[in-house]
Each structure stands twice: as structure tokens, then as C-alpha cells.
Amino acid sequence: MSDQVKAEGEATEVDAIVIGSGFAGLYSIHKLRNVDGLSVQAFENAGDVGGTWYWNQYPGARSDTEVNAYCYSFDKELFHEWKWSERYPRQEEIWSYLKHVADRYDLRRSIQFDTQVESATWDDETDRWTVTTDDGRSWRAQFLIEAVGLLSATKVPTFAGQDRFRGDIHHTARWPHEGVDLTDKRVGVIGTGSSGVQVISELGDKVGELTVFQRTPQWVVPSKHRPIEPGLLDRIEKDYEGYWHDVLYSTTAFGFEESDVAAEDVPYEERIKRFEEQYERGGGFQYMFQAFNDVAVSRVANAAATEVIARKIRETVKDPVTANLLIPSDLYAKRPLCCDNYYETYNRDNVELVDVQHNPIVEFTEKGIRTEDGTEHELDVVILATGFDAVSGNQLKIQHSGRGGVSLHDHWKHRPRTHLGLMAHGFPNLYMIYGPMGPFTNQPPLHEAQVNWVAGTIKHVRDHDLGSIEPTAEAEEAWIAESDEGAAGTLFAVTNSWINGSNIPGKPIINMFYMGGSAAYMDKMEAEEKSEYRENFTLGHAPVPA
Ligand code: NA7
Numbered sequence: 001m002s003d004q005v006k007a008e009g010e011a012t013e014v015d016a017i018v019i020g021s022g023f024a025g026l027y028s029i030h031k032l033r034n035v036d037g038l039s040v041q042a043f044e045n046a047g048d049v050g051g052t053w054y055w056n057q058y059p060g061a062r063s064d065t066e067v068n069a070y071c072y073s074f075d076k077e078l079f080h081e082w083k084w085s086e087r088y089p090r091q092e093e094i095w096s097y098l099k100h101v102a103d104r105y106d107l108r109r110s111i112q113f114d115t116q117v118e119s120a121t122w123d124d125e126t127d128r129w130t131v132t133t134d135d136g137r138s139w140r141a142q143f144l145i146e147a148v149g150l151l152s153a154t155k156v157p158t159f160a161g162q163d164r165f166r167g168d169i170h171h172t173a174r175w176p177h178e179g180v181d182l183t184d185k186r187v188g189v190i191g192t193g194s195s196g197v198q199v200i201s202e203l204g205d206k207v208g209e210l211t212v213f214q215r216t217p218q219w220v221v222p223s224k225h226r227p228i229e230p231g232l233l234d235r236i237e238k239d240y241e242g243y244w245h246d247v248l249y250s251t252t253a254f255g256f257e258e259s260d261v262a263a264e265d266v267p268y269e270e271r272i273k274r275f276e277e278q279y280e281r282g283g284g285f286q287y288m289f290q291a292f293n294d295v296a297v298s299r300v301a302n303a304a305a306t307e308v309i310a311r312k313i314r315e316t317v318k319d320p321v322t323a324n325l326l327i328p329s330d331l332y333a334k335r336p337l338c339c340d341n342y343y344e345t346y347n348r349d350n351v352e353l354v355d356v357q358h359n360p361i362v363e364f365t366e367k368g369i370r371t372e373d374g375t376e377h378e379l380d381v382v383i384l385a386t387g388f389d390a391v392s393g394n395q396l397k398i399q400h401s402g403r404g405g406v407s408l409h410d411h412w413k414h415r416p417r418t419h420l421g422l423m424a425h426g427f428p429n430l431y432m433i434y435g436p437m438g439p440f441t442n443q444p445p446l447h448e449a450q451v452n453w454v455a456g457t458i459k460h461v462r463d464h465d466l467g468s469i470e471p472t473a474e475a476e477e478a479w480i481a482e483s484d485e486g487a488a489g490t491l492f493a494v495t496n497s498w499i500n501g502s503n504i505p506g507k508p509i510i511n512m513f514y515m516g517g518s519a520a521y522m523d524k525m526e527a528e529e530k531s532e533y534r535e536n537f538t539l540g541h542a543p544v545p546a
Contacts, residue, residue, distance in 0.1 A: 011138040016145060016458070017131050018042040019117050019398075021107070022051015024147035024433040024447040026098060027072065030105045031455050032145070038458070041139055042111040043131075049102045049111065051149055053095040058172040058195065058383070059182070060202025061091035064223060064284055064338050065442055068232060069255025070094075072101065073244040074448055080237060087228050119399040120144055122428060127467035127540060129429065142468075143458050145451075146395060147433040150443070153393030155386050155504060157190075161363040171384040172199060184208040186378060188369055190361070191385030192218055197339045199385055204345035211377050212346075213356045213369065216496075217328045219309050223338040224282025248449055251293075251517035253441040254285050263292035263301030271304040279308055284338030285442075296333060296490050306332045316343040325355050333491035335499060390498035391512045392416045392436050402427040403470070412436075415510045419471035419479045419536060420524060422450060428468035428540060429461070437483045439521040440492075440499075440513035446521070453525045457533060468540035475536030479514075487511035 015038035018028045025042060026049060033040040046054045063070050067084045082097055089097075102108050116134040123130065129144040154173050162169070170180060172195040186209045189200055196212075197220055203210055236243045247255050263271045271292070278291040287295075287305065294301040310327045317323035326343065345351055359371045368379035392412065400408035403426045411417060411426055418424050421438025422431055431454045432438075439446055461469050471479075487493050493511060496502040502509045514521060528536060 011130055011140040012041070013128075013140040014039040014041045015141060016040050016143040017129065017139055017141040018110075018145045018147060020044060020051060020147035020149060020433075021046075021049040021102070021111050022053070022147065022149055023072075023098070023444050024451065025049075025051065025145075026101055026105075026107055027074065027448055028145045028147055028433065028451050028454070029107045029110050030074075030101075031451050032143075032458070033107075033110060034105055036455055036459065038143075040110050041141070042107075043115045043117050043133060044111050044113050045116045047113050048099070049108070050095045050098045051147075052151065052173075053091055053098055055152070055173045055175070056195070057091055057095075057175040057177060057179075058170075058199050058385075059206070060198035060200075061172075061175075061195070062086075062088050062198065063094060064088055064194065066255060066283070067228065068236060069247055069253065069442055070444055071097065072448065073240075073247075073445060076237065076240050078104065079233075079240070084228060084233070086225070088223055088225050117398050119401070120430070121401040122403055122430075124403060127429070142461075143429045143431070145431045145433065145454060146398070146435075147447075148394035148398075150434045150438075151388045151390050151498070153389040153397060155389055156384060157386055159361055159364050159369075161365060163364075164366050165364040165368070165382070166366050167368070167380045167382065169382045169384060171386065172196075173388065180381065182207045182381060185380040186368075187211070188213060188377060188379040188382045189385055190356075190382065191387065192216070193385065193387055194335065194337050194339075195387070196385030197337055197342050199383055200351075201339050201341045201345055204341070204348050204351050208350065210345075210348075210351045211369075211379065212351070212353050213361060214325065214353055215357050216330075217326050218334060218337055219306060219328055219332045220337045220339055220342045221279055221284055221287045221309060221312075222282045222340050222342075223284075224280070225340050244445065247442075247445050247518075248522050249519040251441075251519065252285060252289050253439075253445045253518040254289070255442070256283075256286055256290055258289050259291055259293045261292055262294040262298065263304055264294055264298050266292075268304070271301070272308060275305055275308040279312060282338060282340075284336035287338070288332070288336045296492065299331075299491070302332050302491055313343055316347075318347050322346050322353050325353055331491050331495045333495040334497040387498055387503055389504050389507070390501070392501075393504075395432060395435065400427065400430070402430070415480075415508050416512065417476050417480060419475045420521075420528070421479075421514055422454070423469075423471045425471050425473045425476040428470035428538075431457075436512050437479060437514050439518055440515045441518045441521070446518060449522060449525065453529065456529050460533060461539070464539075466539045468538075469533060470538050470540070471536055472538055478536075482516070483514045484511045486515045487513060490515055 021044040032038045119132045121130045131139045187207045188211045190213045192214045274291045368377045416436030501507040
């Protein structure tokens, strides 16, 4: 095992380069370096590990996935020793966990922080990637693993007059680590997706005034946050492998039992009753996938799901005008949201909802935000909860030049293209963890499965002295066709959100996920491995040593 880098010309050479140190990046370093014995250099543009959980330190940030499936599985001892305190942990706790993982497996020594990877250039002669970083250095590696985050490249809209605003503006995903004192302040929030909903629910009773600028309301169910069910983690440990196998071989990999009943197959009253019960149990993904199995594909099921939420909104929000504004007119087919205290927050005297769909933001002024009706909303702080250039955004920030000098920008000009959401034709030995057309599931368990698959291909290439592995053009085409066909049968395809790229002006509105479910995705990866990558990949040849 070599853990050392060696200088070759100007570039420093390692076996593998990893970009990112969130859930996927940290596990990539551990697996490739500690388990498989490769020399690994990682780069991270943040000042510490954590990825999403480093950046998203806004008030109220927490996981809305139950923690028993929102953690690593690769080491039972880690699972045993880390004591989660909450069912949906706050950002601080998840970040502490990831820092603990970095320390426990001694990962930091392989990570260069505060470093942006600027370019990655493939050399056919040597079967190596040359990576340049913003500190002016170059690195070479046979394998390049990009764990750059599905939801990481921020979408920061600019509004007319923004520069003259005398207050502060913060994006939720670039929240200052020293914190922002919002006590008694007049705070405006733009955006009502997951981040906005969490920040709004948290801040209602902590700030002077809260003004929510809502363009599109979203369906929100309560999380019904509570301590982890007593004994649950112990029960998981008793059948540890079996539990994680069941998580991966489910549809969504969220660790809860998914329904196998179609809402369409039961009478209307039964449909409503089950959604009512599910609402009381809480949880967004549960509301979408635990009550029935067809909420994301059937308009009948979807209508029953939203009927119940709409009724709850009307029951909760005292002012009927505000309640009506909070009820979405579109389908329940965005990434499902859950948050306690969201609708209740609008009953507070210090909270105002401004409908910027019909009364748009015209400009920022020195004192705040002016809307089309002429009102100047005076504010001390504006929080942009405006989301991300999701899925492909961070990948495209790096200037990739693949086989024959083809750029990833050109290859993805009309749409992102991959095989398995992991590799692209023309870009040998380049792996994108959770890249476009990856599985639409809970991420941490699938990160591990993908990294294990990647490690398998690397071992295969090295053991057989092959030099490189790359999906064929036909495999890529077939994967896109299969992914698109699956997604077209869902309601996500006809609902605007980051899931299909429609939140970014000018971005192709196109399917970005494989929606066949986690189990089917696992089978696909296994089939490739079993066939020794012969069917859908071109296996190259190692260059003749000089
Ligand atoms: P989302 O879910 O993309 O939500 C962004 C919100 O910001 C959404 O309500 C947008 O309204 C709103 N938005 C964006 N740009 C503007 C402008 N220019 N004016 C007014 N409102 C705007 O991002 P989140 O960070 O909440 O969540 C992303 C994912 O991260 C989430 O699904 C989890 O997986 C974690 P719109 O709908 O575009 O009208």
C-alpha cells in the first residue's frame, strides 16, 4: 500500500483524486485509501469536511430523512458508537458526525481544504487525468471521483437595486459560520422550498418581524419530530446486514416500510383516511411513499394526498386569505417537504406572507424590497432560500476535457448524459457519485453502494492492467432512454422543480434521475459487475511503460 504521492514533472501523481468531502467524498477516501490501498488526494472547496452540512448552517437546518437511514452503514462499530439524539437531526449534529468520521478514519490528511478544482483533462497516452486547482497546482491520477453534491451549486438570483440595500443578504446554503444575530430584526425570506420552510418555521418567534416572499407555495406536511423510537437502533444492530440490505433493496432507501397498495385500488373514503393517518404520523417521504405506492404516478392518488394537506392548511391558518395563498395549485410531485410548525407560523402577528407570484419583487431599495404594488417592505436582513443549480451544476463548474479533447459542456450541451448516473461516454475513469440520471432515492446508503461499485471497477482495471474503463455510447443512450421512460410515467416529469432543471432559467428542462427505484438500480450495478463490465463498457489498455 502506498499512501505517498510522487512528483512527476510539475504535477503530483496519485492513484485517485476525490473531489468533495461530504457523505460521498469521505466514504470514497476511506474505501479507496484505507480499504483498497490506493494513494488518494482529495480536494474540498470548503474549509472543512461535511459538504451540504458544512454549508447549510441556516437557522432551522436539519435532515428531514429519519436518521436510521441517514448515516453510514459500512462500519457497524461506527453505527454502534455514534449516539444520535434526534429522529431528524439538526445540521450541527450531522456535521459533528461527519467530522467524527473524518477523524475516526484519519481522512483529513488526504484532503486539501479551501481548494476549488478548476479543470480535469484526460490524456489518452498515459490514461491519466490532470487536475488543476485554484492554487495554481496540478495533480495527476488514473481515477477521478467527483463527489461534488447533488444540491450544492447555489442559485443566487440578483434583483434590481440589490447593491444599494443597506442590510445584509445571506443565501441559506452559504450561511456565515459565525452566525447572524437576527434577534428583533426585520427579516425577509425569499423562497419556500425545503430550506425556506425550515428557516421560516424556526425564525417566527425569534425575530422582530418576518416577511415571507412566496412565489410558489409547496405542499408541506408536519415532521412530527420526536426522539428516535426507543430500541430502534438496537434492533437494527441485531440484524445489521439484513437491515441495510432491506434499505438498499427497497424503492426509496429511506429505511421505512413502503406501501404496496395503490390508492386507486381503494375507495375514496379509505384513501382520505389513510392520508389523514399518515399526516398525523408525520414525515414528507413517508406521506408520499408509505400511505400508498402510487402518489407519484397517479393523479387520483395525488389529488387525495393534496386534498388532505389543503384541508389541514385551512384548519391551521387562521386568516383565510393567507391560507389560500399557502395552498399550492400544482401537483404533489416535487421533492416532498416536511416541517413542524410551518403553517402555524403564519398565525403569528409578526409574520407576513407576500405573494410575489402575483405581486412580484420589483427592486431592492436602500431600506428593503419593493413589490409591484408599490409597497416597500423595510428589512434589516434578507435570506435567500432560493435553492440550487441541482444535479449537474457543480460538475459543470469544472472544465472537463475528455477523450479527444471533448468537453463535458459540449457532451452535455442538450442534456446531461451518463450511464448509471455514474460515468459518461468519452470520459474514462471519471466517476460522478450521484451524477445526472442517478437513482432518485435517499442518498447516503446509495452513496456507499455507488462508491463500492466504483471501487470494484478500479480494482478490475488495475488487476487486469487495463488502463481505463468507459461506458459505450450505446450504453449511455440506453440508460438515458430507460431513465426517461421511467420518469415520464411519474408526475415529477410534469411539475416544475429542481428535479427536472426548471428552477434555473435557460437550463434544459429534462429528466435528471433514474426513477426505477433503489432495488432495480442495485441490480443494474450488480449486473455490470457480474459481467466484468464487458457488456456496456470499453475496457482500455494500459500504456506501455516508457
Ligand atoms: P428549492 O426547493 O429549489 O426552493 C427554492 C425556492 O426559492 C422556491 O420556493 C422558489 O420559487 C424560490 N425562488 C427561487 N428564485 C426565486 C426568485 N428569483 N424570486 C422568488 N422566489 C424564488 O430550494 P431549497 O434550498 O429549498 O431546497 C432544495 C433541496 O435541498 C431540497 O429539495 C432538499 O433536497 C435539500 P419557485 O418554486 O421557483 O417559484
